Amino acid sequence: MTAAARRCTIVPPFVLDRLAEQGHEAARRSLALDTLHRDNRLATALATAAPAHHLTRTIGDARHSQRLPGRTVRIEGGAATPDATVNRAYDGLGATFALYEQVYGRHSIDGAWLPLDATVHYGRDYDNAFWDGNRMVFGDGDGVIFVDFTSCLDVIGHELAHGVTQYSAGLDYQGQSGALNESLSDVFGSLVKQYAAGQSADQADWLIGAGLLAPGVHGVALRSMKDPGTAYDDERLGKDPQPAHMDDYVDTADDNGGVHINSGIPNHAFYQLATALGGSAWERAGQIWYDTVTGGTLAHDSDFTAFARATVAAGRARYDDTVANTVTAAWSEVGISTS
Numbered sequence: 188m189t190a191a192a193r194r195c196t197i198v199p200p201f202v203l204d205r206l207a208e209q210g211h212e213a214a215r216r217s218l219a220l221d222t223l224h225r226d227n228r229l230a231t232a233l234a235t236a237a238p239a240h241h242l243t244r245t246i247g248d249a250r251h252s253q254r255l256p257g258r259t260v261r262i263e264g265g266a267a268t269p270d271a272t273v274n275r276a277y278d279g280l281g282a283t284f285a286l287y288e289q290v291y292g293r294h295s296i297d298g299a300w301l302p303l304d305a306t307v308h309y310g311r312d313y314d315n316a317f318w319d320g321n322r323m324v325f326g327d328g329d330g331v332i333f334v335d336f337t338s339c340l341d342v343i344g345h346e347l348a349h350g351v352t353q354y355s356a357g358l359d360y361q362g363q364s365g366a367l368n369e370s371l372s373d374v375f376g377s378l379v380k381q382y383a384a385g386q387s388a389d390q391a392d393w394l395i396g397a398g399l400l401a402p403g404v405h406g407v408a409l410r411s412m413k414d415p416g417t418a419y420d421d422e423r424l425g426k427d428p429q430p431a432h433m434d435d436y437v438d439t440a441d442d443n444g445g446v447h448i449n450s451g452i453p454n455h456a457f458y459q460l461a462t463a464l465g466g467s468a469w470e471r472a473g474q475i476w477y478d479t480v481t482g483g484t485l486a487h488d489s490d491f492t493a494f495a496r497a498t499v500a501a502g503r504a505r506y507d508d509t510v511a512n513t514v515t516a517a518w519s520e521v522g523i524s525t526s
């Protein structure tokens with residue numbers, strides 16, 4: 188399994204680090220679990236059984252343990268349960284499947300009908316959600332900093348998009364290729380939400396994790412694609428560290444080389460493109476990004492420039508020079524030249 192398949196958490200380590208340093212117990216325990224995940228290159232074997240040719244969801248309940256997959260509480264076609272968390276996970280997997288299937292003609296995240304599995308109520312007050320290479324896992328949040336991680340459809344879309352990247356471009360989860368991996372998850376996570384809500388690019392909030400921060404936290408979300416660096420500014424969480432331009436690129440060894448930080452740059456390029464093209468962001472802008480990640484031309488260690496050039500080529504191949512020039516202009520807005 189490649190590094191891209193390791194457990195990718197939605198809340199970056201630097202956020203939990205800061206909370207833990209202030210003595211926030213739930214953050215300290217969440218961080219300890221995440222570190223364990225990162226160090227434990229997941230060795231789960233992918234299912235080898237021939238898949239059914241339709242969406243197949245299974246939701247497990249860890250009942251606050253760290254055992255996966257937990258007790259099965261809802262299967263495909265099963266009735267809603269009294270547990271809203273279970274139903275949100277089920278519906279979120281369905282909404283993510285719908286975007287890829289209906290818009291891009293992709294059959295599940297591997298393109299081959301991979302069953303979509305999720306586990307909810309993982310750990311106690313666990314302040315994170317992650318894709319472990321095989322399934323989605325959601326914590327309940329501690330209720331002080333974060334609420335239930337099934338609350339945000341874009342968080343669910345984000346994590347499953349890591350699966351799509353894993354099965355396609357396989358971008359290394361380190362440095363610029365890692366920031367691209369993170370950005371692709373934010374892009375498609377946001378598109379899942381926009382598609383489900385029927386929002387145009389100018390109606391969308393372009394936030395990742397809106398509604399995830401508990402009441403009293405100064406912030407609106409985990410990240411902003413529209414205005415990177417402005418999602419939160421809180422005494423406990425610190426300030427959103429994302430740059431929107433290469434001039435402010437952050438060189439760091441933390442966070443796998445700033446994968447959740449510098450992702451602000453390609454995130455903002457996508458936002459610029461989607462709003463410049465107008466209409467539904469999942470149509471032309473999303474299609475170009477989808478073609479790029481699944482096109483087979485990206486190296487595992489692609490940097491921002493290589494990715495940007497591939498999107499210009501994809502825009503020209505799928506559409507025309509006018510669209511390709513709009514892609515070039517979007518990257519130029521964030522300080523990346525594709526010439």
Ligand SMILES: [Zn+2]
Pocket residue numbers: 195196197345346349369372
């Ligand atoms: Zn991620």
